[in-house]
Amino acid sequence: xxxxxxxxxxxxxxxxxxxxxxxxxxxxxxxxxxxxxxxxxxxxxxxxxxxxxxxxxxxxxxxxxxxxxxxxxxxxxxxxxxxxxxxxxxxxxxxxxxxxxxxxxxxxxxxxxxxxxxxxxxxxxxxxxxxxxxxxxxxxxxxxxxxxxxxxxxxxxxxxxxxxxxxxxxxxxxxxxxxxxxxxxxxxxxxxxxxxxxxxxxxxxxxxxxxxxxxxxxxxxxxxxxxxxxxxxxxxxxxxxxxxxxxx
Ligand code: BTN
Numbered sequence: 644x645x646x647x648x649x650x651x652x653x654x655x656x657x658x659x660x661x662x663x664x665x666x667x668x669x670x671x672x673x674x675x676x677x678x679x680x681x682x683x684x685x686x687x688x689x690x691x692x693x694x695x696x697x698x699x700x701x702x703x704x705x706x707x708x709x710x711x712x713x714x715x716x717x718x719x720x721x722x723x724x725x726x727x728x729x730x731x732x733x734x735x736x737x738x739x740x741x742x743x744x745x746x747x748x749x750x751x752x753x754x755x756x757x758x759x760x761x762x763x764x765x766x767x768x769x770x771x772x773x774x775x776x777x778x779x780x781x782x783x784x785x786x787x788x789x790x791x792x793x794x795x796x797x798x799x800x801x802x803x804x805x806x807x808x809x810x811x812x813x814x815x816x817x818x819x820x821x822x823x824x825x826x827x828x829x830x831x832x833x834x835x836x837x838x839x840x841x842x843x844x845x846x847x848x849x850x851x852x853x854x855x856x857x858x859x860x861x862x863x864x865x866x867x868x869x870x871x872x873x874x875x876x877x878x879x880x881x882x883x884x885x886x887x888x889x890x891x
Pocket of ligand 1: 757776
């Protein structure tokens with residue numbers, strides 16, 4: 644089924660292995676092509692993890708973006724996607740929304756949304772990014788392995804959320820932030836992310852990056868979207884990717 648909604652073209656499926664894999668296989672799809680599914684049988688998360696994707700309980704959405712070159716700060720795209728999700732949840736009246744660096748959205752400290760940004764190759768057009776977004780909407784419970792760390796909108800609001808309604812609201816927010824980024828308003832994105840995330844500043848953290856561990860206090864985001872961490876010896880490290888845990 645193809646639904647039109649400017650500037651998005653939404654392809655909705657009942658079952659897919661992964662909305663991101665399907666979108667990446669549509670090599671010449673135009674910017675703002677969106678793939679959604681009622682369920683994913685092989686939903687993928689960051690760091691080769693799987694994404695729990697039961698039928699009808701979540702939003703499983705991937706969107707194709709084709710930023711106009713040169714892209715100076717690509718990691719801001721995944722930060723702005725997290726801002727868009729967090730604002731969508733806040734707009735629904737949910738409090739205690741947080742962003743765990745770089746782009747996990749939490750309610751009451753538990754993960755309600757994960758975002759996977761991937762570069763994709765395409766025929767004739769250069770830069771192409773697929774943003775995969777999974778939001779736990781109506782789950783009443785979770786499998787044992789993630790029960791302690793996951794939550795859903797339902798568990799917070801006690802109300803069932805219509806996936807299409809959440810999707811449309813999210814896409815509106817995403818389009819607004821993406822346009823701002825395109826117009827060079829990087830600073831607005833950084834400021835908004837810092838406002839929404841308790842991880843941005845004054846947080847003692849441990850970050851596992853490729854082959855090393857950085858421990859220190861967060862002091863904000865750099866212009867590139869990297870997290871700035873001041874270590875015990877006073878040196879400031881700028882970290883673009885890694886797995887964060889907070890110490891207190
Ligand atoms: C994470 O590990 O936090 C990222 C999870 C991303 C899950 C979404 S669901 C829609 C899209 N399709 C996938 O296979 N993964 C992403």
